Amino acid sequence: MPIPLRLIFIGASRSEAIEAELRRGDYEPVVEQITSRAQLDNALVKGWDLVISDFADLDFSALQALSIIQDKGVDLPVIVITGKIRDEEVISLLKAGAADHLMRNNLMRLNAAVERELRAAAQRRERVRLEEQFRQAQKMEAVGRLAGGVAHDFNNLLTIITGYSDLLLSKSDVPPPYRSALEEIRRSAERGGALTNQLLAFSRRQPLQPHLIHLNELVLQIEKMLRRLIGEDIELVTIPAASNDSIDADPGRLEQVIMNLAVNARDAMPNGGKLTIETGTVQLGASFSAKQLGVKPGTYITLSVVDTGTGMNEETKSHLFEPFFTTKNPGRGTGLGLATAYGIIRQSGGAIGIYSELGVGTTARIYLPQASSDAATQQAAALPEAELGGFETILLVEDEARVRKLILDVLTARGYKVLEATRGEEALRLCELYKNDIPLSVVDVVMPEMSGPDLMRKISPLHPEMRVLYISGYTDEAIIHHGILRSGAAFLQKPFMPDALVRKVREVLDSRSNSAPKP
Secondary structure (H helix, E strand, C coil): CCEEEEEEEECCCCCHHHHHHHHHCCEEEEEEEECCHHHHHHHCCCCCCEEEEECCCCCCCHHHHHHHHHHCCCCCCEEEEECCCCHHHHHHHHHHCCCEEEECCECCCHHHHHHHHHHHHHHHHHHHHHHHHHHHHHHHHHHHHHHHHHHHHHHHHHHHHHHHHHHHHCCCCCCHHHHHHHHHHHHHHHHHHHHHHHHHHCCCCCCCCCEEEEHHHHHHHCHHHHHHHHCCCEEEEEEECCCCCEEEECHHHHHHHHHHHHHHHHHCCCCCEEEEEEEEEEEECHHHHHHHHCCCCEEEEEEEEEECCCCCCHHHHCCCCCCCCCCCCCCCCCCCHHHHHHHHHHHCCCEEEEEEECCCEEEEEEEEEECCHHHHHHHHCCCCHHHCCCCCEEEEECCCHHHHHHHHHHHHHCCCEEEEECCHHHHHHHHHHCCCCCCEEEEECCCCCCCHHHHHHHHCCCCCCCEEEEEECCCHHHHHHCCHHHHCCEEEECCCCHHHHHHHHHHHHHHHHHCCCCC
């Protein structure tokens, strides 16, 4: 098969000899002839493989053409063809950036020169692409380090805000205006925690934390934020039409996916348009699901994000999910949005497909498996509020004083006896002095002097039956580093609500009693 060759030919008259020689080399040239500086300026905005120039009878020289191409920043090999000229002129052309020089009456080296320059250009572009990827990776690593550095303190603050807001809201005598204000404070703090996780997801390993959620509710919850995100010139329509919208997914990560798609849709509608987010239910058969989506047959909940933007061609669509691929101008995009979305959806057992047409718009459709009835039953069987209290003794080890006081207030209000310590050594001394049973410890993972896991290894000989609930405001990468998730120990990520804390405490305590040997 002939190799397509997109070619700019600079010359007063089209050279049949050059095209014939290229065809002998198994190339199929697609030629645009240029005879002026203005034409060259206009042509360089398109995608070309090569420039071949013959400057006989033109009003600008090869050196001027080379200068124009270089000023545009276009990586385009230029082969100059002339009549007989002095060696000094050939050297000047090569020094100015010409890829090669051939005599008009001797084109035998043309195909070899073209092959060499195309290969060299491809290698240069690949190197530039890899260098850009490396720079982007460095940027994201810097963002990740910065975000990771502040995440701990930020999540501690959010824990305090959400915790005390929730405690006040649990009182029945809060006047309606104050209750509304407290609810807004709590919602804003929850959103702050979600935004921190979304920022960290670009540059840190973040295991999914799925649980049963309703997709219709999730879409309606983030509608207000999406309206601020896309701007006033884009109409947002949400259609929560899924008949049974229960899915087993990480809500924070799913929100991140929706926002990434919404941002892409906004950028594709620079002059305004319409963005529609719709949920639905679909039954996927074996042939369609396996061949086109790579998922198992069954019932899936769909989430469609539809825009009326510029759309995409087939070449762009073929690279959409590649990390660092972006059609945005330098500095406008990282090329990580769709790659991250793809990874999250695949981790969740689903699939994502992009359907687009130039000038018409784009539809991104996500397929997520419908949650089983067992999962819904388990959630419905969660402990009622009245059974969340207890009488057990709990060891609390937390170096942040305000977080420690919040946890102390929450647990003692539920009837638990709490032994509190600020550091690992203090906790060890408490355990040595306390001779009665301590069924559970609530321990911060990362603390000065001694980490939570190191502390528990030292406590184990003193209280071998003690269970542990780890808490942390650090990134999930730090949790992985300490082996918490790998060990299977109970874990609660800050910021958390008081209700989430007492439920988790009760869950761990009950698992201890359920696993005790029967008499």
